[in-house]
Amino acid sequence: MQRLVRETAAIVEVELIKLIRDPTELISRAIQPLLWLVVFGQVLAQVRGIHTGQMSYLAFITPGILAQSILFSSIFYGIAIIWERDLGVVHKLLVSPAWRASLVFGKAIAAGFRGIVQTVVIYLIALAMHVSIRLDPLAILAVASSVMLGSGIFATFSLIIACIVKTRERFMGIGQVLTMPMFFASNAIYPLDIMPDWLRVVARLNPLTYLIDALRGLVINGGASVYGFAADFTIMIGVFVVLLFIAVKLYPSLAE
Amino acid sequence: MNQTAPDDPDQFAILATALTRRFGTLTAVDHIELQVAYGEIFGLLGANGAGKSTMIKMLTTLLPPTSGSAQVGGFDIIKSPGEVRRRIGYVSQLLSADGALTGFENLLLSARLYGLHGSESRSRIDDALNFMGLADSAKKLVKTYSGGMIRRLELAQAMLHRPAILFLDEPTIGLDPVARHTVWDRLLDLRHSYGMTVLITTHDMEEAEMLCDSLAILHAGKISVIGKPAELRSGLGDEATMDDVFAHYAGGSIHESGTFSDVAKTRRTAQRLG
Ligand SMILES: Nc1ncnc2c1ncn2[C@@H]1O[C@H](COP(=O)(O)OP(=O)(O)OP(=O)(O)O)[C@@H](O)[C@H]1O
Ligand SMILES: [Mg+2]
Secondary structure (H helix, E strand, O other): HHHHHHHHHHHHHHHHHHHHHHHHHHHHOOOHHHHHHHHHHHHHHHHHOOOOOOOOOHHHHHHHHHHHHHHHHHHHHHHHHOOOHHHHHHHHHHHOOOHHHHHHHHHHHHHHHHHHHHHHHHHHOOOOOOOOOOHHHHHHHHHHHHHHHHHHHHHHHHHHHHHHOOOOHHHHHHHHHHHHHHHHOOOOOOOOOOOOHHHHHHHHHHEEEEEEHHHHHHHHHOOOOOHHHHHHHHHHHHHHHHHHHHHHHHHHHHHO | OOOOOOOOOOOEEEEEEEEEEEOEEEEEEEEEEEEEOOOOOOEEEEEEOOOOOHHHHHHHHOOOOOOEEEEOOOOOOOOOHHHHHHHHEEEEOOOOOOOOOOOHHHHHHHHHHHHOOOOHHHHHHHHHHHHHOOOHHOEEEHHOOOOOHHHHHHHHHHHOOOEEEEEEOOOOOOOOHHHHHHHHHHHHHHHHHHHEEEEEEEEOHHHHHHHHHHEEEOOOOEEEEEEEEHHHHHHHHOOHHHHHHHHHHHHOOOHHOOOOHHHHHHHHHHHHHH
């Protein structure tokens, strides 16, 4: 256990050092949510075409856009993994006696910290647009946990794809094909009840839906989770654990 | 297989038995038998695509063999990969040091993954930096290093935990002559100071003759000859050079065994170094 913590911390620390040294990616990742909230959110709020109860449309999509931004930045984590493979960094990690679980878990946690940075950016944008954000410490702590968990899920999923496809070109293709459908087949920018039945079924199977559901209750004043936090977190933790197991099995194949 | 005690001096550092790896229909390593004694610098030679890296990846537990077995440092690579990993160091054919980190940070990561911490970690890192002549550049980002410095940093990383056996996959490819000689000096010193066993791959015959106590030449996944450099030379006549030895045993032209991707890969490594 102590060993797991130590090795995981070593991986996380390296990722954080690199992130702080070169934050360009974080900055460029802030542009997309800005467009979604400022342009898309404001225009659709004028139209009033989507019924979101007593919550304003902008408040409704803020958690959705937060989750989207986590999804997009985590899902392309696999590119970095493939890059590390091409450079031989993966080989160096894998010849060490460190537990494979530490290596994979370290990557997931590091993705979580990136997610936290995204969250801060989106909170700032939302506050500037007078979205009514919950700022009580408990809510913020719960949001941070959801974000860590969501980032971990999508980064680990991404690592699994990287282990399967192994080249950057193929990864880019699959990454594009996966992210947009995952985003649209979720409750990010419209509630599930207005979806056609088949899409609602897909959305109920999409882990992103549960992340957004939890965030909707935690980020917005007066927001509520449809499925309940217990269900949301249980599902997310379950998915994360299953993905971690698969990733630990597949990660060593990257060095072959 | 009967269990032998680890680190038994009578034992071989590396013992491969009918070690084989296929990729689809291609047999990259074909029933190789290999014995390397402790303390030896052993060269694995061969043209592009001969199977050198595949062999090293199996011995370092990175790649599972299709059949056959091997013991490294007294432990089976399949049954006890963790024990093997604790006893080996590895420098890959690629440049694996992280350019976005400093030399010191690269070493610190290695130390932590090998379970070293506190003052012991610090003193090992300082030793390794001094040994490799990198103490002055420890705080610089590795992307500003020259190819020779990166290779020395990687050697430093690989020696931190004092492995019994070092695996080096073409450690001097793409280096200028001065950098190459520095790496050779450091390797000979490593063996002298720590008694490390070294398995090194190369296609450079000067390097093989200069460093290796024994060497094996691979051709299309099989060992075509094994022996001491001087013996191999004299075996081909009085006038024979090491290049003649290579040409004779490595299967002639590169076109025969090296695929385009092999050569492209080698070039890429060389470019990054240059
Ligand atoms: N992961 C892999 N998948 C498919 N084929 C592979 C793989 N790794 C190696 N090969 C093939 O196996 C053969 C041996 O490759 P290997 O890398 O071991 O050669 P090498 O002796 O190290 O050559 P070089 O001097 O170019 O490094 C080559 O034909 C190569 O294309
Ligand atoms: Mg090779």
